[in-house]
Amino acid sequence: MNPALKESRSRREFRNEVYLEYGAADFHDVCCSLVKDHRALLRLMFGTDERLRDGSFRIYAVFSIPGQDRFLIPVLQLGDKESSFPSITSEVPAAQWYEREISDMFGLSPEGHPDTRRLVFHEAFPAGSHPLRKDWSITDEEKAVWGEGRKINVPHPFMEVAGEGIVQIPVGPVHAGVIEPGHFRFSAIGETIFFLEPRLFYTHKGTEKHFESFGFSDGVRLAERVSGTDSFSHGVAYCMAVERMMGIEITEKAAAVRTLGMELERLYNHIGDIGFLCAGTALAVGYAKGAVIREELQCLNERLTGSRYLRGVNAVGGVTTDMLEHADDLLRTLDSVTVEYKSMMKLLLSSVSHVERLENTGKLSRDIAARLGVTGVAARASGLADDVRKSHPHLLYDRMIFEAHTLEKGDVLARMLIRGEEAECSISMVHELLESSYRGGLTVAVKRPEAYASALGYVESPRGSLFYWVMSDKEGKPFRVKLRTPSYCNWPAVPFAVHGNIVPDFPLCNKSFNLSYSGCDR
Amino acid sequence: MLKEILKNLITRKRTITFPTGFPIEPGQTVKLVDIQGKLDTIFKRSLRIRMVDAGSCNACEWECQALMNPFYDLQRLGIDFVASPRHADVLLVSGPVSRQMELALKKTYFATPEPRRVVACGDCAVNGGIYRGSYAVTDGVANVIPVDAIIPGCPPTPSAIMLGIAQLMNKDVK
Numbered sequence: 001m002n003p004a005l006k007e008s009r010s011r012r013e014f015r016n017e018v019y020l021e022y023g024a025a026d027f028h029d030v031c032c033s034l035v036k037d038h039r040a041l042l043r044l045m046f047g048t049d050e051r052l053r054d055g056s057f058r059i060y061a062v063f064s065i066p067g068q069d070r071f072l073i074p075v076l077q078l079g080d081k082e083s084s085f086p087s088i089t090s091e092v093p094a095a096q097w098y099e100r101e102i103s104d105m106f107g108l109s110p111e112g113h114p115d116t117r118r119l120v121f122h123e124a125f126p127a128g129s130h131p132l133r134k135d136w137s138i139t140d141e142e143k144a145v146w147g148e149g150r151k152i153n154v155p156h157p158f159m160e161v162a163g164e165g166i167v168q169i170p171v172g173p174v175h176a177g178v179i180e181p182g183h184f185r186f187s188a189i190g191e192t193i194f195f196l197e198p199r200l201f202y203t204h205k206g207t208e209k210h211f212e213s214f215g216f217s218d219g220v221r222l223a224e225r226v227s228g229t230d231s232f233s234h235g236v237a238y239c240m241a242v243e244r245m246m247g248i249e250i251t252e253k254a255a256a257v258r259t260l261g262m263e264l265e266r267l268y269n270h271i272g273d274i275g276f277l278c279a280g281t282a283l284a285v286g287y288a289k290g291a292v293i294r295e296e297l298q299c300l301n302e303r304l305t306g307s308r309y310l311r312g313v314n315a316v317g318g319v320t321t322d323m324l325e326h327a328d329d330l331l332r333t334l335d336s337v338t339v340e341y342k343s344m345m346k347l348l349l350s351s352v353s354h355v356e357r358l359e360n361t362g363k364l365s366r367d368i369a370a371r372l373g374v375t376g377v378a379a380r381a382s383g384l385a386d387d388v389r390k391s392h393p394h395l396l397y398d399r400m401i402f403e404a405h406t407l408e409k410g411d412v413l414a415r416m417l418i419r420g421e422e423a424e425c426s427i428s429m430v431h432e433l434l435e436s437s438y439r440g441g442l443t444v445a446v447k448r449p450e451a452y453a454s455a456l457g458y459v460e461s462p463r464g465s466l467f468y469w470v471m472s473d474k475e476g477k478p479f480r481v482k483l484r485t486p487s488y489c490n491w492p493a494v495p496f497a498v499h500g501n502i503v504p505d506f507p508l509c510n511k512s513f514n515l516s517y518s519g520c521d522r
Numbered sequence: 523m524l525k526e527i528l529k530n531l532i533t534r535k536r537t538i539t540f541p542t543g544f545p546i547e548p549g550q551t552v553k554l555v556d557i558q559g560k561l562d563t564i565f566k567r568s569l570r571i572r573m574v575d576a577g578s579c580n581a582c583e584w585e586c587q588a589l590m591n592p593f594y595d596l597q598r599l600g601i602d603f604v605a606s607p608r609h610a611d612v613l614l615v616s617g618p619v620s621r622q623m624e625l626a627l628k629k630t631y632f633a634t635p636e637p638r639r640v641v642a643c644g645d646c647a648v649n650g651g652i653y654r655g656s657y658a659v660t661d662g663v664a665n666v667i668p669v670d671a672i673i674p675g676c677p678p679t680p681s682a683i684m685l686g687i688a689q690l691m692n693k694d695v696k
Binding site: 131173178201207209210222227229231288291294308347 | 666676
């Protein structure tokens with residue numbers, strides 16, 4: 001069914017992607033009406049510098065309407081001289097970071113955005129410098145100043161919370177644990193967190209720009225290194241986008257191997273996360289148990305693929321190893337893992353001190369989760385049944401039996417339970433996958449993409465929905481690679497979840513979301 | 523919980539038997555006994571490591587995290603990860619050092635008391651790895667602070683990290 005939308009200047013359909021080009025005012029209205037009237041989800045939003053092609057910048061906003069396997073993509077075309085576009089953040093809060101990033105990367109400012117500070121770059125990055133513009137360059141001197149980090153080129157103040165009894169607690173970017181860097185500014189009243197402002201993007205590595213220096217086939221290696229524990233998901237999503245753009249179909253066997261890898265990745269992540277939560281409540285036994293199961297699964301990964309993070313399996317056009325050949329090893333390990341996992345869950349859920357810490361901690365309401373476009377485990381724990389495996393079936397997910405589990409409460413315990421349910425689902429899906437045999441070889445031949453062809457790739461990674469959008473240039477090289485990780489959607493929700501909790505519970509809340517800094521910062 | 527502990531005491535159940543070494547590549551093994559001997563003499567049975575992520579993809583951190591699980595159990599050798607650089611003998615740095623982490627890494631380095639050692643952990647930390655040449659990275663830890671030992675691998679396996687720490691000790695013997 002087509003939602004009644006304004007007439008677009010031009011309309012292009014490609015597989016399940018519908019591109020609709022609009023002028024500035026219409027673009028704003030269409031995006032807002034999609035969310036308000038059709039309950040559409042904003043999946044990602046990004047800019048491109050297509051001045052080499054037809055002298056214009058474009059802004060794409062990818063929406064999907066629940067119940068339809070289709071992406072509606074309003075496109076805003078901006079002329080060479082234009083430097084702003086109408087912001088949709090006031091009506092669609094999920095767009096807040098995307099718009100600020102477009103402003104950082106392209107110098108196109110969102111007009112009417114409530115927060116005009118930079119997002120990705122900190123103070124010392126030169127003003128008026130926008131890396132994703134095709135004619136951009138940076139001098140070594142500017143780089144040195146940026147790295148020094150002391151000069152303030154563009155002020156980036158923290159939001160002030162003033163009042164009697166409010167103390168500011170700065171934490172990071174180097175943290176006490178063996179974790180990634182990020183700065184947190186707590187405004188606390190006694191022990192209670194009144195406001196939290198995270199400053200991220202310390203690990204910004206210019207990945208999207210860096211993709212342009214690789215070929216499409218080589219880019220898989222970079223995609224796998226965007227976020228360590230989501231390596232396989234990134235590989236699949238990137239390959240899927242490139243394959244769709246080139247117009248090639250992978251074999252049934254390759255799809256089966258990818259589905260298997262996805263579920264194995266989900267399994268070691270979810271079980272590891274459940275165990276890791278125990279580090280936040282000082283339950284050493286649970287932590288050790290979780291770590292042991294995770295280690296067993298990662299050793300299994302190494303035996304199957306030679307990499308503990310399932311790297312090197314995906315390639316554009318298929319897969320390099322047939323993991324299904326090791327069915328015996330897989331089943332044996334999974335059987336022992338299932339037994340250990342069940343005993344761990346029993347132990348955790350019967351430990352009153354543990355469950356008591358998790359219950360009612362870090363509550364994220366359904367309303368805020370929906371507005372901010374939260375995805376993955378965090379969304380499902382807050383009652384939003386969003387799972388790309390269900391809503392946009394890909395690989396072999398259309399023939400698998402599984403549920404998108406949801407809980408209503410949205411606290412740390414709910415997120416842990418969702419992980420548990422999904423881990424069990426993954427185990428049964430691996431069994432299901434190993435029951436049948438699949439046609440075809442491992443890879444198919446790669447084609448040269450057409451000039452300025454583009455396509456989306458998407459998977460449900462252990463953290464949530466993950467999107468890639470790729471576009472090729474005239475020579476068939478990457479022109480623009482946009483990637484949107486689940487962590488990028490979920491970080492803005494963390495301050496809402498920790499509001500009203502005590503500072504010592506922050507690590508617990510943070511672990512329950514299990515967000516990747518590197519995936520968010522890229 | 524109590525039941526679990528009692529059961530383990532009575533049955534003397536061991537989840538994993540500790541091996542004396544871990545393989546890295548065929549024909550190459552990290553011998554824990556060697557490491558132990560050196561640790562006892564050089565570091566008086568206590569080596570404290572501060573892990574600094576300078577823009578890695580998080581895989582290196584998880585491998586270091588894995589070193590503390592019951593399989594590898596690094597703590598039994600007297601090696602442990604500490605929460606502050608002021609408590610550390612060794613800085614273990616991962617990632618290609620993104621520009622926005624450069625200052626934080628330098629500050630951490632100067633906060634570590636001398637004699638301090640720096641180990642670059644993972645391909646990115648060694649020379650920028652796959653991110654080499656990107657505008658937002660410095661192509662390796664050595665471009666920011668002096669490095670004493672390197673651990674290649676993307677990510678290095680937990681046993682490779684152990685080997686890297688052993689390397690560092692060998693260097694100090696000479």
